[in-house]
Amino acid sequence: MDKNKFRHLMDGYLKGELPAEDMELLQRWYDSFGESEAKVPGLEDDEASQALRNELDARIQQVIAYPAAVPRVHRRMPWQRMAVAAVLIATLGGAIWWTLHRQQLEKEIQLSAQHLAFRKVKTGIRQIKKLVLPDGSVIHVNANSVIRIPERMDGDTREVFLDEGEAYFQVARDTLRPFVVQAADLHVEVLGTAFNVKSYDFLEDITVAVTHGKVRVSDTARVLRYLTANEGLTYHKMNGQLRMAKSVHTTANGWISGLVPLEKARFDELALALYNLYGVRLKSDDPRTMRHHYNLNLRADRSLEETMDVICSIHKTTYRRTGNEITIYP
Secondary structure, three states, X not given: OOHHHHHHHHHHHHHOOOOHHHHHHHHHHHHHHHHOOOOOOOOOOHHHHHHHHHHHHHHHHHHHOHHHHOOHHHHHOOHHHHHHHHHHHHHHHHHHHHHHHHHHHHHHHHHHHHHOOEEXXXXXXXXXXXXXXXXXXXXXXXXXXXEEEEOOOOXXXXXXXXXXXXXXXXXXXXXXXXXXXXXXXXXXXXXXXEEEEEEOOOOOEEEEEEEEOEEEEXXXXXXXXXXXXXXXXXXXXXXXXXXXXXXXXXXXXXXXXXXXXXXXXXXXXXXXXXXXXXXXXXXXXXXXXXXXXXXXXXXXXOOHHHHHHHHHHHHOOEXXXXXXXXXXXX
């Protein structure tokens, strides 16, 4: 149905002079228009679309101002017919608007979906992966980690999600599109630099260490610190307390080459490092042992037995292994 035929039918409908067969035609066309995704005949170009929209607006105004705008002969039209006409015209106007803008909306939705498309990468015991992002940035992912990286990077920001574990980021510089790492409650934003983030679920802290460049670290409420090269911080997940660190360059990403430096490490940090390197669970039933701190370097090329001998020599303890579980005794 073209727009001239539509106008003719609407004229007859508003005057109450529309034959039954034309009323049926209008109703069938109206019903199909509500379901069809094809373009409405007569609306193939913007000029025709605007003309019909103006016509519809004018008719709506006639219905609203009926006593003054419509000749006296039309006043015998039942009010129900006028109400139906107003609803029909308004509905058709809305449907026409939707037809005109549907393709643009679909494009926006598709672009938004592309921005939200992430690939999940997981690592296992003794497994380290190297990822190259579309912008040229490089991520090294430590063992037992989960990270989500974007399939595309054509938005205003470059965002990745470190859901679990540890990763070292070498970010390609782009002053117009910040690179953002989301790690639990921390938000780390940079333009181009290299830094390490550790955020394991069963550790009390999240740590950020910068090897070069500058990063901004925030939590859900505020900006915490700006860190530059050789600076780092530890963020307590429960109370939000911060501890600052200096000279972190040599220890920030040693795990990539199989070296895990531990400095004043708590028992849970030691247990995590052993699990990542050897796949064993470390525990102790002795409260004093659980409170010990450890200063040593763990090495991937050292056997588990050699490593345990070094660990036990620090606090004069012993250990027993049962399957993949190791218990330390005083």
